[in-house]
Amino acid sequence: MATEVQEERNGRGAEEATAPSAAAPPCTPLAMVALALIVSGGAYMASNIPHRVPLGPAWALLGCAAATMAANVLLLARSKGFAFRRFFTVFRWGLLAYAVSAGMIEYVFVYDGVRGATLAVLSGMLLLFALTVPFSIAFTVARYAEPNG
Amino acid sequence: MPAPSVTRNLRQSPSSQLARHLGYLDTGGSTHGWLIASYSVVGVMAVIALGVLEPANIAVLFEMRKERPNPAVIERLMRRFIYTAGITGLMQVATLIIMTRLATI
Numbered sequence: 001m002a003t004e005v006q007e008e009r010n011g012r013g014a015e016e017a018t019a020p021s022a023a024a025p026p027c028t029p030l031a032m033v034a035l036a037l038i039v040s041g042g043a044y045m046a047s048n049i050p051h052r053v054p055l056g057p058a059w060a061l062l063g064c065a066a067a068t069m070a071a072n073v074l075l076l077a078r079s080k081g082f083a084f085r086r087f088f089t090v091f092r093w094g095l096l097a098y099a100v101s102a103g104m105i106e107y108v109f110v111y112d113g114v115r116g117a118t119l120a121v122l123s124g125m126l127l128l129f130a131l132t133v134p135f136s137i138a139f140t141v142a143r144y145a146e147p148n149g
Numbered sequence: 150m151p152a153p154s155v156t157r158n159l160r161q162s163p164s165s166q167l168a169r170h171l172g173y174l175d176t177g178g179s180t181h182g183w184l185i186a187s188y189s190v191v192g193v194m195a196v197i198a199l200g201v202l203e204p205a206n207i208a209v210l211f212e213m214r215k216e217r218p219n220p221a222v223i224e225r226l227m228r229r230f231i232y233t234a235g236i237t238g239l240m241q242v243a244t245l246i247i248m249t250r251l252a253t254i
Binding site for chain 2 (some may be wrong): 028031032035036038040042045046047048090132133136137139140141143144145
């Protein structure tokens, strides 16, 4: 009785009060892997300063992160019944926020005199950072949205 | 020199500036390993915060904006906070250990 009253208050039956088990691609773990690779690249570069940083491992980490995100995008693009409209709405706003954040960090890099290949690696990492986090946010929101929502 | 920029990217600019001033960032120094450990701690916490918790937070807000929010979805998303609490706690303990070691070396 108490449960029925509670369900009535919630405006839904017990069969409705379950999380949708949509077979979404593993975008969140992949995005986390990409983010971890980017952060590892940043930590690697920071660990070598103030000496000259060998850029090989940094490029490798950046490449792995980019490949992971590319696979992520492909997996998501191939999934059917996903709320893409909601995904892009959230992604756009997230991208705006993280573009501002990444732009400020990029400005600091340039202001501090980072040039050449080092700046290229760091800019690539920043670009991926600014794409990965909004992607992860938008995916998590759209996963529980109606397909046409 | 890219030192301030790179470490600012790791969200620890004030401490890195101090570390650079005190010579802790010297790769030949005895504290360098502990500094690397601190970068790792910051990295793990950043990945959890940006990759797991922030998306869950925003998704919960979207769910609650619906005319009929689904409590099961909110519960499922909030479960992430429970799963990551242990890791965050471990990282805080690691932070204390690193700070203590750096102060006593």
